[in-house]
Amino acid sequence: MQELTNVSVEFMVFDQKFKVDIPVKTEPIHKIEFLTVLHPLTDLFVDFAVEKSIKEGKTISCKKGCGACCRQLVPITESEVYLLYEALMIMPKKNRNKIQQQFEKAINKLDKAELLELLEDINELTSEELRELGEKYFALGIACPFLENESCSIHHNRPMACREYLVTSPAINCSNPQKGMIDVMPLPNSISVAAAQLDEPLHSNYVRQVPLIFSLWLAEEFPDDSPQIDSVDMLRKLFSRMAKKQIKDEPNKEQ
Numbered sequence: 001m002q003e004l005t006n007v008s009v010e011f012m013v014f015d016q017k018f019k020v021d022i023p024v025k026t027e028p029i030h031k032i033e034f035l036t037v038l039h040p041l042t043d044l045f046v047d048f049a050v051e052k053s054i055k056e057g058k059t060i061s062c063k064k065g066c067g068a069c070c071r072q073l074v075p076i077t078e079s080e081v082y083l084l085y086e087a088l089m090i091m092p093k094k095n096r097n098k099i100q101q102q103f104e105k106a107i108n109k110l111d112k113a114e115l116l117e118l119l120e121d122i123n124e125l126t127s128e129e130l131r132e133l134g135e136k137y138f139a140l141g142i143a144c145p146f147l148e149n150e151s152c153s154i155h156h157n158r159p160m161a162c163r164e165y166l167v168t169s170p171a172i173n174c175s176n177p178q179k180g181m182i183d184v185m186p187l188p189n190s191i192s193v194a195a196a197q198l199d200e201p202l203h204s205n206y207v208r209q210v211p212l213i214f215s216l217w218l219a220e221e222f223p224d225d226s227p228q229i230d231s232v233d234m235l236r237k238l239f240s241r242m243a244k245k246q247i248k249d250e251p252n253k254e255q
Helices: 031-055 078-089 093-112 116-120 127-139 160-164 171-175 191-196 212-221 231-254
Strands: 004-013 016-025
Touching: 004 231, 016 031, 016 231, 031 078, 031 160, 031 191, 031 231, 078 093, 078 212, 093 116, 093 212, 116 127, 116 212, 160 191, 191 231
Parallel strands: none
Antiparallel strands: 004 016
């Protein structure tokens, strides 16, 4: 059994300083294991944001059984591709086959709509192009293959982008997620975006994400052969990313 060490981290959340001790393994681990550190950290930041929204009189509209957002284009990190695949492979055969069929149907539908090439290049799109692509994707009505009875069947292992996405606008608006219709809960920082940058030099702004709907194909076509990583070093890089973005965003708040 690997030993654990606590990494003390101080960070700013909505102008308040917080300090947390994050338990990580001392020995090198695979990137997919690092998600067991990132997911609770993501949930912590979301909890901060929810608390702030409630204090401001805003109600979180998201509830179990409301799966409108599960028809959106969901960007995930490359490590999450393999976590989702792992979650799928341990399911009972009947459930696994059903989900695999849903992935296949979705890809075929996207192919007929001529969106596959654009989805393969989401990291090269501008924010406006990505927004337009997201609207076209949602219009196809493609539910996440892991959606069951309008609830997430892999809720514990759901991607960071899903964990971070909560809205305060009326739930009925989620059936028409166009510009100006949805009030997304503001976050102090995005763990999912910072995590997607971890393979790049700290001076780079490049984000490497892939559409969730490609996860089955990618995991089967490109088995995970990433080298093991140092958890402490990765945490340092993660918070360096987040601090860099916070500093960059500060002038924009003053304008």
